Amino acid sequence: xxxxxxxxxxxxxxxxxxxxxxxxxxxxxxxxxxxxxxxxxxxxxxxxxxxxxxxxxxxxxxxxxxxxxxxxxxxxxxxxxxxxxxxxxxxxxxxxxxxxxxxxxxxxxxxxxxxxxxxxxxxxxxxxxxxxxxxxxxxxxxx
Amino acid sequence: xxxxxxxxxxxxxxxxxxxxxxxxxxxxxxxxxxxxxxxxxxxxxxxxxxxxxxxxxxxxx
Numbered sequence: 001x002x003x004x005x006x007x008x009x010x011x012x013x014x015x016x017x018x019x020x021x022x023x024x025x026x027x028x029x030x031x032x033x034x035x036x037x038x039x040x041x042x043x044x045x046x047x048x049x050x051x052x053x054x055x056x057x058x059x060x061x062x063x064x065x066x067x068x069x070x071x072x073x074x075x076x077x078x079x080x081x082x083x084x085x086x087x088x089x090x091x092x093x094x095x096x097x098x099x100x101x102x103x104x105x106x107x108x109x110x111x112x113x114x115x116x117x118x119x120x121x122x123x124x125x126x127x128x129x130x131x132x133x134x135x136x137x138x139x140x141x142x143x
Numbered sequence: 144x145x146x147x148x149x150x151x152x153x154x155x156x157x158x159x160x161x162x163x164x165x166x167x168x169x170x171x172x173x174x175x176x177x178x179x180x181x182x183x184x185x186x187x188x189x190x191x192x193x194x195x196x197x198x199x200x201x202x203x204x
Contacts (some may be wrong), residue, residue, distance in 0.1 A: 026183060026186065027187075028176075028180050028183055028184060028187075030171065030175050030180075031175065032172065032175045033175075034170060034172065035172075038157065038158060038170070038172050039170065041157070041158075042155070042158055042168075042170050045155055046160070046166075046168065050166070126169075126171070128184060128187055129187070130146075130187060130190060130191060131145070131146075132144050132145040132146050132191075133144050133146075133149075133161070133169070134144070135169070
């Protein structure tokens with residue numbers, strides 16, 4: 001661990017140790033014009049990953065509540081206590097459903113806002129190298 | 144933007160996401176890359192961004 005920490009804090013030394021290929025300048029230029037579908041997909045994946053610690057237990061609860069409600073609904077002969085419980089759980093079930101509906105809706109709203117931005121419509125030019133990423137949000141030839 | 148401006152990187156099936164903050168990211172769809180550029184892009188990210196979650200570079204035979 002100590003050695004790794006030392007090497008990480010000494011990136012130049014690390015590169016010298018690893019040989020000349022690391023020092024070689026590598027760069028690429030990209031023109032990116034986002035499509036609605038891929039922006040929505042990325043926003044949705046991002047939202048799902050960000051909320052995963054809440055959405056996984058919420059999903060389990062949703063399945064359990066849904067199962068209880070279905071069983072009580074199908075078996076009308078079930079005891080009154082269970083029917084009362086099902087009635088009480090229904091608002092919680094609807095709240096969970098609303099939460100899961102809200103995730104794609106929020107992603108859609110965010111995507112629509114991004115797509116309306118004129119810079120997104122014109123596309124971005126990225127120059128990627130070891131120094132960093134240079135982003136031009138406005139292509140001169142498209143104005 | 145210097146590489147220090149980016150907090151992390153993630154690769155999904157059809158794109159790369161380079162995060163500036165927890166909720167803001169630059170999206171690089173894989174369809175925008177020429178053949179071979181995806182591996183180069185991965186190498187550059189790996190060299191400059193610690194903890195990037197990327198797919199391994201496929202070795203060429």
